[in-house]
Amino acid sequence: MNFEEFQVEDSIKLGLYKAMLKPRMIEEKMLILLRQGKISKWFSGIGQEAISVGVTTALETNEYILPMHRNLGVFTTRKIPLHRLFSQWQGKLGGFTKGRDRSFHFGTQDFKIIGMISHLGPQMGVADGIALAHKLRKEKRVTAVFTGEGATSEGDFHEALNVAAVWDLPVLFCVENNGYGLSTPTNEQFKCEHIADKGIGYGMESHSIDGNNILEVYTKVNELCIDIRKNPRPVLLEFKTFRMRGHEEASGTKYVPEELMEAWASKDPLENYTTYLRGLGLLNEKEEQIHREEITNEIEENLQRAFQEEPIIPVLSNEIGDVHQKFDYNEVKPLIHxxxxxxxxxxxxxxxxxxxxxxxxxxxxxxxxxxxxxxxxxxxxxxxxxxxxxxxxxxxxxxxxxxxxxxxxxxxxxxxxxxxxxxxxxxxxxxxxxxxxxxxxxxxxxxxxxxxxxxxxxxxxxxxxxxxxxxxxxxxxxxxxxxxxxxxxxxxxxxxxxxxxxxxxxxxxxxxxxxxxxxxVNNYTLPFGKANVLKSGQDITIVSYGAGVHWALETLEKHPGIDADLLDLRTLQPLDTESIYTSVRKTGKLIILQEDSLFGGVASDISALVMENCFPYLDGPIKRVASLDTPIPFNTLLEQQYLPKERFEKELLELLAF
CATH class of the missing domain: 3.40.50.970 (Thiamin diphosphate (ThDP)-binding fold, Pyr/PP domains)
Incomplete structure (x- = not known):
């Protein structure tokens, strides 16, 4: 492995070594804990540390980075407290997701790290948006996003590259080409020789890099970041590397030819780099031992802290309350004009x-x-x-x-x-x-x-x-x-x-x-979750929204003798169930009109809610009126038949007569 051609200060060389050693030692410990049942799953990045560490070191700490499963080195290089990582992997409250998600499926604004989701592709578009915000504010910053060779087949990859290219967004698209998407080799995933070739069609600068050479990774990425900050543009980087363990530990590696495993084992980024530093006289056995002991102590100390953390006690209000960010509605009243x-x-x-x-x-x-x-x-x-x-x-x-x-x-x-x-x-x-x-x-x-x-x-x-x-x-x-x-x-x-x-x-x-x-004429606000009672009556409750409200109004104008409550929901999530219940308890009858097709629509849930909460007050069956359970036709007569407007009048009269 050629390290000599890259001119890097000795202090940085040693820093890169320690930055690679830490995630390697953490992983080795995690594999032990996995066998002991103390963590539930592990996606190993052993043999790929140079990519995570090199990229993260080249970025400034105020620049966002969007990592993947095998990028532990991103988190450790950004100096996230290990006890929080360990709590995350054990599903403890001290992690980043309060036990609601696992492994690296999280983000933290404190460290400018934005976590992945299992669907992989969307985070590349997210990186575009982050970079766009920087560009609009004229901030000279780079955003780096990771993905694997398998996800380059997803539409999101191509969409994100295209958007970044068209808008000249300062994004580093970092693709770890580790040979296999789970068990599927790259020759069954794409036809081009190099993933970097995929950038050509988008008019994008692209490079293939030896992902196991820490100095090549750091030097090239650092050089690009310095330039991109001055001249914003996207760059596609393919890191040639290999996954030495299974996609996740349960997968194993039996599908990989033994000679291929041996070839890549000889290219281990940490072992080769350690040998290089020894040859330069920058590292000796005693210093290595000191570094290892320091990291071992840090791991053990933080593990104990995570182990001692109490198990999560489920609190229903916390779970429901955290689905949305708290929003304090500020009423701005409409003017008379x-x-x-x-x-x-x-x-x-x-x-x-x-x-x-x-x-x-x-x-x-x-x-x-x-x-x-x-x-x-x-x-x-x-x-x-x-x-x-x-x-x-x-x-x-x-x-x-x-x-x-x-x-x-x-x-x-x-x-x-x-x-x-x-x-x-x-x-x-x-x-x-x-x-x-x-x-x-x-x-x-x-x-x-x-x-x-x-x-x-x-x-x-x-x-x-x-x-x-x-x-x-x-x-x-x-x-x-x-x-x-x-x-x-x-x-x-x-x-x-x-x-x-x-x-x-x-x-x-x-x-x-x-x-x-x-x-x-002024800018004003209206609250979510508050239906509008358009008409008040005693005989029946009509609930609708959108165009259905106008169909209901037309029907009531045609039948002025119908004494109905007419509720325009206005918002469907949140839903104003109390206004519905109040009206049904008064009238005893309910008909729900929606333009959507019938099965699985909003009317079905409203009907079920009323049955569960207002059953003693009902004087007739709840009626749901909706469009046909077919796609929407083009022809005018067919569309009129599809839509529920005419059927609503018939169903309304039948329910009133019940």
Missing amino acids: KRNIRFVDAISQGLKSAMEKHDNLVIMGQDVAEYGGVFKITDGFVEAFGKERVRNTPICESAIVSAAMGLSINGMKSVMEMQFADFASTGFNPIVNYLAKSHYRWGEKADVVIRMPCGGGVGAGPFHSQTNEAWFTKTPGLKVVYPAFPSDAKGLLATAIEDANPVLFFEHKGLYRSIYEDVP
């Missing part, structure tokens, strides 16, 4: 007011800049706020959701527009697994609003007409808002942007230009 505007204008006004109030707010989405969005909601925003804050994105929903999370991690706010709510399917993973879970897992907010133009009635067919709120209402950690009127849309959007929790904000396309209302 109003203007008659459309639903679409209310959304635009709300966004513009938020952009004026929050100079750290970024709007992202396809065609949202000069074009103004396909619904023209952001028309004129580029002139008002500039292209840095009103950003057209490539067609890559997953990477942009992840980038929004990165912006939040790095102290900014974002509103992302899904061009159509249907397209959230291609960004589903980071929404439900990253945004939704981060606060519960390790206390990190997701200050993100995702606007969801949705709904039928406009002849847009199966891929532009869904009202898919039920995909998200069942995911703890997400808030779901679905207004039916312009004034509600403006006030609720203001609250959504103030709230540091992830919010899915549904906007019915059919209401955009058909519904007018007198809307206060």
